[in-house]
Amino acid sequence: MNKKKIVAIVGSFRRDSFNRQLAQKAQEVLGDRAEFEFIEYADVPNMSQDIEFPTPESVRRIREQIKAADGIWIFSPEYNHSYPGHLKNLIDWLSRPVSKEERQVLSRKPIAISGASNGLGGTVTGQDLLVMLLSMLNADVMNFPRLRVPNAQDQADENGVLHLKDSLPYLEKQATAFLKYLDRG
Numbered sequence: 001m002n003k004k005k006i007v008a009i010v011g012s013f014r015r016d017s018f019n020r021q022l023a024q025k026a027q028e029v030l031g032d033r034a035e036f037e038f039i040e041y042a043d044v045p046n047m048s049q050d051i052e053f054p055t056p057e058s059v060r061r062i063r064e065q066i067k068a069a070d071g072i073w074i075f076s077p078e079y080n081h082s083y084p085g086h087l088k089n090l091i092d093w094l095s096r097p098v099s100k101e102e103r104q105v106l107s108r109k110p111i112a113i114s115g116a117s118n119g120l121g122g123t124v125t126g127q128d129l130l131v132m133l134l135s136m137l138n139a140d141v142m143n144f145p146r147l148r149v150p151n152a153q154d155q156a157d158e159n160g161v162l163h164l165k166d167s168l169p170y171l172e173k174q175a176t177a178f179l180k181y182l183d184r185g
């Protein structure tokens with residue numbers, strides 16, 4: 001069986017982001033069971049139909065990464081109980097058809113969602129809104145299990161390094177579940 005390819009989208013640009021660290025842990029947990037690659041999107045411009053065509057190079061690059069992937073794993077904080085604006089901007093770009101012949105790249109794409117936050121809810125509201133958005137775009141969201149890491153600072157050391165002492169088993173379960181989800185045919 002071919003190894004599945006998973007691309008990670010991190011919903012935070014913070015240098016020491018807990019969500020980026022969570023994604024790195026997911027990569028470790030998957031080990032050699034999957035290929036894992038980060039989608040970097042800080043260079044994606046704000047969506048404006050004035051610059052939609054010709055497609056900006058950053059958007060073209062990311063669409064190719066997504067087309068080549070079997071699944072997407074989103075790791076995102078919530079900002080004010082929703083997904084961060086830059087993540088919405090990326091999804092707005094990806095929601096547009098590639099050309100007259102080719103539909104948008106999120107359609108039928110399997111997606112897993114995880115999130116870490118400093119709050120009690122561990123991104124639950126932001127995740128729910130993300131599910132609504134991605135479902136509208138006909139993505140195949142894996143609704144269960146989704147991973148929430150509440151009070152992430154309590155699972156990090158004084159240098160901000162995330163150790164996930166409580167959440168690691170749940171990350172392992174989600175990784176295995178996502179591999180199965182990708183295999184479901």
Ligand SMILES: Cc1cc2nc3c(=O)[nH]c(=O)nc-3n(C[C@H](O)[C@H](O)[C@H](O)COP(=O)(O)O)c2cc1C
Pocket residue numbers: 012013014016017018019020077078079080081082116117118119120121122123
């Ligand atoms: C603009 C903004 C809004 C935030 N809103 C929430 C929120 O609604 N719920 C929550 O639990 N944490 C919220 N936080 C705190 C984040 O959980 C915390 O900053 C977390 O570390 C962000 O994830 P990161 O480490 O991956 O950047 C907010 C942070 C920012 C900067």
